[in-house]
Amino acid sequence: SAVISQKPSRDICQRGTSLTIQCQVDSQVTMMFWYRQQPGQSLTLIATANQGSEATYESGFVIDKFPISRPNLTFSTLTVSNMSPEDSSIYLCSVDQGGVNSYEQYFGPGTRLTVT
Amino acid sequence: DQQVKQNSPSLSVQEGRISILNCDYTNSMFDYFLWYKKYPAEGPTFLISISSIKDKNEDGRFTVFLNKSAKHLSLHIVPSQPGDSAVYFCAARKDDYKLSFGAGTTVTVRA
Numbered sequence: 001s002a003v004i005s006q007k008p009s010r011d012i013c014q015r016g017t018s019l020t021i022q023c024q025v026d027s028q029v030t031m032m033f034w035y036r037q038q039p040g041q042s043l044t045l046i047a048t049a050n051q052g053s054e055a056t057y058e059s060g061f062v063i064d065k066f067p068i069s070r071p072n073l074t075f076s077t078l079t080v081s082n083m084s085p086e087d088s089s090i091y092l093c094s095v096d097q098g099g100v101n102s103y104e105q106y107f108g109p110g111t112r113l114t115v116t
Numbered sequence: 117d118q119q120v121k122q123n124s125p126s127l128s129v130q131e132g133r134i135s136i137l138n139c140d141y142t143n144s145m146f147d148y149f150l151w152y153k154k155y156p157a158e159g160p161t162f163l164i165s166i167s168s169i170k171d172k173n174e175d176g177r178f179t180v181f182l183n184k185s186a187k188h189l190s191l192h193i194v195p196s197q198p199g200d201s202a203v204y205f206c207a208a209r210k211d212d213y214k215l216s217f218g219a220g221t222t223v224t225v226r227a
Contacts, residue, residue, distance in 0.1 A: 004159075042205065042218060043218075092159050096213050103148040105162065107161075
């Protein structure tokens with residue numbers, strides 16, 4: 001399985017500021033995704049990070065609020081812009097990695113963001 | 117619109133016994149189903165997946181059953197161990213690789 005790291009692991013930020021989260025994978029992967037887990041909630045897909053082109057956002061998420069970069073097949077960043085307390089969540093990147101007869105998708109350890 | 121549902125928010129089971137976690141879905145376009153385990157302050161850990169063309173997949177102590185006609189799947193953990201205490205998420209994938217998650221079931225394994 002792919003080894004995925006995220007930086008920072010956690011942060012406390014003031015409202016109105018921005019935070020950029022990094023996701024690094026130890027091997028080249030086709031698909032990378034960014035998810036959010038709000039307190040007490042399940043995981044929600046924010047966007048698909050496309051290598052060499054603009055990210056594809058899910059309903060309710062916009063590029064101005066969550067700009068994403070994917071400069072190569074092993075790295076992506078998610079920025080949470082103009083933060084408010086409602087952005088306090090765990091942010092997770094994931095990568096797809098499937099075998100011939102199975103499907104697997106792996107997650108990073110997450111970035112726990114608290115906005116005050 | 118919640119396409120993947122885990123209707124049991126919690127499950128308590130004695131060590132050594134079987135844990136059965138259930139998941140229902142509404143979208144017939146899902147082609148793979150996955151189960152994840154999540155500890156607090158960690159990312160979800162992939163456990164096992166099953167293709168929509170199969171009805172059973174087994175990996176060690178974990179077995180997933182799929183009833184496509186009922187749009188229902190279940191995860192069996194046998195035997196349950198204290199380290200299995202965690203939140204378990206059911207997820208479903210369409211051909212665009214995006215995952216839809218259930219709300220999760222918190223499993224507590226009692227000694």
